[in-house]
Amino acid sequence: MTKIALVTGSSRGLGKSTALNLAKKEVDIIVTYHSNEAEAKSVVAAIEELGAKAIALQLDTANTKTFDGFVAQVKQSLQAKWQTDRFDFLVNNAGTGINASIAETTEEEFDHLMNIHLKGVFFLTQKLLPLINDGGRIVNLSSGLTRIIFPGYAAYASMKGAIETLTLYMAKELGSRQIGVNVVAPGAIETDFRGGVVRNNPEMNKQIASQTALGRVGLPDDIGGAIASLLSEDNQWVNAQRIEVSGGQSI
Secondary structure, X not given: OOEEEEEOOOOOHHHHHHHHHHHHOOEEEEEEEOOOHHHHHHHHHHHHHOOOOEEEEEOOOOOHHHHHHHHHHHHHHHHHHHOOOOEEEEEEOOOOOOOOOOOOOOXXXXXXXXXXXXXXXXXXXXXXXXXXXXXXXXXEEOOHHHOXXXXXXXXXXXXXXXXXXXXXXXXXXXXXXXXXXXXEEEXXXXXXXXXXXXXXXXXXXXXXHHOEOOOOOEOHHHHHHHHHHHOOHHHOOOOOOEEEEOOOEOO
């Protein structure tokens, strides 16, 4: 039977890589995007070229007031595209970041990060739980920054630390439905995150590579492939785990 995954923030970056890697494993995808519909449609086309089905839905994970409307769209799309009322995998990937010291971080910036990375994940998952099949799986996204401390990421990493704790509670509470929940913590990755600071800064890239056991900075497919693997049948007994995918950064 065809599996269906909903991957938030999958029009680009790690979410896009996750969606494409899942499609290679014959998983159909509900793509979500914040504002760039053209990018999302491009991802849908790429998924379809791989032989899987896909749709794109707009979602602002920072605004919980939009979640009821989004869930209604998911229900409608599941019926129209797949003739079902359930999906199997939820990947809470959507995110953003800032680089500011504790002294410099504004309350507005703090609240924005919290709304996307913690409150949004909590309540979007809550709203979608009735649509997730028993025996399904959830993957939350954290960060290597909960372990590897770089000044300027206190607010962002704190939200991700909370997600790691939330993952444990999800795993415990959803276990009765045989839903497994894990958290993936990427190390430094070459994406457009924070304006491509790791990808486009040769000095920073080289420095991080020198601190990583495998001798390079991560690529999006390193993360997307790991998440797709985690959602495969081979890993169904992996539950309530923090899985760092960093190539051995700062060990």
